[in-house]
Amino acid sequence: MRRWLALLCLIALPCQADETIVAGLSQANVSITTDFVGSEILIYGAVKRETPAPEGALEVIVTVEGPPAEMTVRRKDWVWGIWINDAEVVVDRAPIFYAIATTGRLEEILSETEDLRHKISIPRAIRAVGTTDEAEGSDLFVEALIRLRAARGSYLDSQGSVRLTEGTLFRTDIALPSNLTEGDYRVRIFLTREGRVVDMLERGIRVRKAGLEQFFTRMAHEQPLLYGLLALLIAGLAGWAASAAFRFIRI
């Protein structure tokens, strides 16, 4: 059934998409090294047309999405005179990083149904099904999740930051923060006209730890005992060396 649908789409696509996206990324690999302070990704492209542009303004939406994770949101409540974590909501699937850049205000350039279908806006990119009855007002928890991720630079809402020149060329910069988590990141570029998605293009960015970072992370997970003992060895050597060095200085 799905294969048939896909085939149908393929046949339907050339006539539906009169305008297609041609795009590139300034880098498809990000390595997190010891001196990593974040990375700026330039996403640029052009709109290819066979026929003259139809009516209505052309808009561009760019999203960068990190690997999904399960997240737990907890609310503090006043219990026995102190503030402690009380109610909690588990959000089963939320991207660890999400950035959205557009040419205009999202609600003006994208219809509700298209957002629902492609999961473009930040609240739609978070899947919080089955959380409704765990705590009253779970919407507040999802809002808090977005607020907290945004506060640490992991959710970026930069509406209006895509520059579109003469309805053809577009570009935007997305700043990946320094507290980036490794994984496969997905870049999506949408062309919309009157709220409808005209074309979509997907690219990937590989974010990987490199060098010392990769060595430590891998060792911590694959050889935890050895890693723990190495930590002790380093501590022991440093403690001894400092004591010896200072004695030497005294004499």
Added chain:
Amino acid sequence: MQIYLPIAEISVNAFLLFGIGGIVGFLSGLFGVGGGFLITPLLFFMGISPAVAVATGANQVVASSISGVLAQLRRKAVDFQMGSVLLVGGLLGSGAGIWVFSVLSAAGQIDLFVQLSYVLFLGLVGALMLQESLRAMWRTRAGQPPRRAHIHTWAHGLPFKMKFRASGLYISIVPPLAVGALVGFLSAIMGVGGGFIMVPAMIYLLGVPTRVVVGTSLFQIIFVAGFSTVMHAITSQSVDLLLALLLILGGVIGAQIGSRVGLRLRADQLRILLALLVLAVAIKIAFDLLLRPDEMYSLSVTGLL
């Protein structure tokens, strides 16, 4: 200079970490405590997750304790017998602490538990120490001889007695085992060596002479904190070597300077200062629990899919 920490997955200023390690090391050298009770909360403030802060804090404690115990060894101020008994209790307590830590982490209450432990133990020890040292100071000022700390208590009536030569004690091994277990438990949960509890407990509960207290406490802390480090590395992979390295580098240098400065200050004044410092940390954490927080919600990533 910014540096990306592989396990904490956050980029921080390397000099800041080095400085924190140095200042805490200086204080620990000055007062003869591990300094974990300062490092762990400071790491929280920097945005490092409690799990990583606690596990890495334990690793830092190992380094500063080794540095400290080497200095004490040269003065022959370590009671290995007493240290070993404390250690047996310590390892049992640490094992239990690691287990409680992982259970509470899963329940989302680890922050609360760590904070409550800090308020309770730092507050108690700080207040006792302040009261005792102020009283001692007034007494010396009034011209009376300082009272001997070694007094007979109920602890001396318990069975399983053993001779501790270096300390000149003949007491039951039950109190040292219990003190060791309590400190080991706290070490695993709070990421501290527990010197601030161990030292007063040895003096007032066990009657160990002050001369060997610091060395003996440091000796057993090395092993308990070491055990905690390895256990945290195995159960939660939360030891950050790069973070530990920076803290340790600053810490061991600071500790050496601190211990030299400490020799020039008067012991009772030092104790008052330490008591005030301990109380200040306890009060700060207590306020965090009592005042209405600005952000009512907290978020933890429970698993990558």
